[in-house]
Amino acid sequence: MNRCRVAITGLGLVSPFGNSLADFFQRLLNGESAVRLLRLDDPPRALAIPFVSCPGFAAETVLGKALAGTMDRFAQLGTAAAFAAWDDAGLGRRPGAENRERWGVTWGTALGGTLAYEKGYRELWQKGRERISPLSVILGMNNAANAHISIQLALGGVSMSYTVACASSSIAIGEAFRRVRSGEAPIMLTGGSDVPQAYGVARAWEALRVLASGDETTSATACRPFSADRSGLVLGEGGAALVLEDWEHATARGARIHGEMLGYGTTCDHAHLVRPEVDGQTRALRATLVDAALNPDDVDYINAHGTATVEGDPVEVDAIRAIFGSGRKKPALSGTKSMHGHLLGAAGAMEAIVTILALREQALPPTAHLDRIDPACAGVDHVTSARCGGSLRTALSNSFAFGGSNAVLAFRTAASG
């Protein structure tokens, strides 16, 4: 089968630190946490949880007033990230001479426009109003982000969103990868966005007893993947996007290539909705290595799913040990959710970007706050402080979702081909 090589030519995100992508990555290398205490003073009871917000994000400035006004925050964050990735790829917002009829978008979002619906419910049931804005329909629909992106960038090919809980955007990236590799689309814009701070959503996660607790001073260190004293995950809002491009198309137009995407594997545990299984994750890792034509020995780094739940982390470590063996020096492993939080449907895209930057910059970000490794998570090479100046070639990014859906992405440095 004739396959195209897949170049990564654009990276963009809305940084919770409020600055550039380079600043975002440097802060991760420094082990700096973006987690803060979020207060929701909503009736019937105020809620305060450690959370990652994007307080510096000004939708109207980035998108313009008219466009921002027809979007829920998840679509605003997503479109802003997509614009950043598109600009980074050196592509014009409007088409020039090129034909964009086969260029497309695959997006990931777990929650879609939940905030818009929640606003509608408040109007109806709290404020006693009888009607809600007609824009609620287009604000709330799950495919709003991909639709806006396709319209704004004049992309005439596939435009769709994947809703696969915490693996949404990894699967979106994987499916975009397959379309570029097969030659179906020369360019795909992909990524994800989510806003889990809807009051009803945050309350539900709290009730599930998987959220880390924290106050004004302890929130920054609340998310501690693989740590003996980890106490749960930290939710966050955000958007992250990548441009995947046929390698020859990219080189022909002189694009900067950040790295190469090599493979993608996805499986289902088919066992339990929330309790992960080693077997399903192992099969996803193995499927990705096969798809990427890699041996376990080739893998230098894994960006873990690592949410810091008591149940989840040891299962992931077991799966990694099953494939890569224990007691070996590689691959190195880190869970960067300790700093940027768990962005649900945007998590995979943000971590894919972290993984690609790690390869490009030859620098591994740590799992922050990992002073005492849980014995149940031992036997792998945990990165506890940044490592720079190695010879990294190949890396994986894991996403393991509620529902048992697993997705693993494989990347390589641009120079390795």
Next chain:
Amino acid sequence: MDSLSLIREFLQGRLGVEPEKIVPGAFLDELGVDSLMVLELMFEFEDRFGVTLAKDLKTPRTIGEMASLMDRLRSEEQS
């Protein structure tokens, strides 16, 4: 508030349209007001003045048409 002022306030606040462009002769689509925004403006109008617009209402094309439509409905409501 008269109907033209309400339209001005809405288009300025929601779409950032400059107020001097919002004159009776201006076409809605040229101001960037698409069918979705007309619906939202109608919704706000209904809300503000406590009226209900008929479903089969002919969609206005200009600021002037929209303002006179609103004026007519308000006067019918009051009479």
